Amino acid sequence: MGEQRMTKPLQVNPIKLSAPMGATLAFLGIDRCMPLMHGGQGCTSFSKVFFTRHFSEPIAIQTTAVTDVTAILDGGGYNIVESIKNITKKVTPDLIGLFTTGLTETKGDDIRTIASEVDFPVVHVNTPDYEGGFESGWGEATAAIIDQLVAPVGKTDTDKIIILPHVSLQAIEVEKIKQFIELFGFEVHALPDLSTSLDGHLGEKQAALSSGGTPVATIRELANAGTVISIGASMQPGAVALLKKNPGMNHRHFRHLCGLTATDELAEFLLKLSGKKEPHPSIIRWRKRLQDAMLDSHFSLGQTRFCLTGEPDQVGGLAAALTEAGGRVEEVVLTV
Known part of the structure; x- marks a missing residue:
């Protein structure tokens, strides 16, 4: 054979x-x-x-x-x-x-x-x-x-933001979210952070330990951040645990960051937090690209019926993005 x-x-x-x-x-x-x-x-x-x-x-x-x-x-x-x-x-x-x-x-x-x-x-x-x-x-x-x-602290650094991404966000998505927030002038850390560990980079040699990700020393100092952003319902317990380490920390929860509406909400929150009048020019440009892509795909997706399956946080984001583009999510199969 x-x-x-x-x-x-x-x-x-x-x-x-x-x-x-x-x-x-x-x-x-x-x-x-x-x-x-x-x-x-x-x-x-x-x-x-x-x-x-x-x-x-x-x-x-x-x-x-x-x-x-x-x-x-x-x-x-x-x-x-x-x-x-x-x-x-x-x-x-x-x-x-x-x-x-x-x-x-x-x-x-x-x-x-x-x-x-x-x-x-x-x-x-x-x-x-x-x-x-x-x-x-x-x-x-x-x-x-x-x-x-994480070590408890009593002070905050208003220029430091922690993001808690749900499991279904790909390494490149976490990287782009970090870059998006950095354009508003903030220092950003993700936990866990697959964007620097399992992002497909070529290391010097095969390591016996995880390479990249959030260092332990950085994790111990996360409580001094001014704001924690949790993405997905599964990450709210993590945000609660972090707030116990520093009750003075600000918390903003997003169910997802898929689509135009959710991205606008994130940008609006960061503008208010940073005191800036408008986003970075590259963010404005990418928003126009997203609008154009939604308009172009509307002829294919408009009134198309979808059945989605996956993790709850992921499916919620996908359903919102498809609905914005004119799709109809009629069936959902979740893992739990």
Whole structure:
């Protein structure tokens, strides 16, 4: 038989992904972080293969390799300690992101206590497979990172803005949102930040840790920002966690940033915050391009019926953008 080759012109991803995979991606948005999945080897292998294929990049992730026997007789706490020892023998991450799976959550492993007994920077989060999904895993991991790493402060820097993007925003989208806000004169940081880690850049060599993303030192100082912008309902818990670190911080929530209306709302908010009279000329130019694209596509999209499927925050944005262009979103299939 001859060799079979894939004939599809694209890669098709599953509609629904698990919460541990969302947590994995969140930790990959932190510089020099090692995600550590507390569960079976198969769970970690699937995540590693999936993200490697999707991003076409080497993915750094480790597993505690819990078996069914270990889970029942030992509980898996020993596996966590030994895994961290093995990781730190080979590399020196700035942070280890520890998160659970369905197997270890069913057993009831107390990862909070185990993490507190480890002499190494560890952020822990509970992400059972049987609750939530990809989006909630990302959001919960982000909230845990903020809660366990960010130092409380009592002052704010009004020129500093933190954005909390939902999981479905691509690396290039996060990069463009940061650049958009910077044009209003602000210092911008994203958490997690895939725009500098899984953006398809060619590194000097294959790294054993995540390369790029938000540095741990920067995360510890996020609470002195004047404003936090959360994008997507799944990121509101992260914003709440950040506001607890500094109640004087300003918070602005956007359900999404897709389409003309949402972008105008962001620009209006930033104009008021910066005191500027009008946006940067490049923003005005891009707005006119968007208007022209919407007008041109209206003849194709107008009154066209759509069925959308995906993560809730993503689908909300896509539905709004299609509706603005004249489309009719009649059916929606969400992952949770």
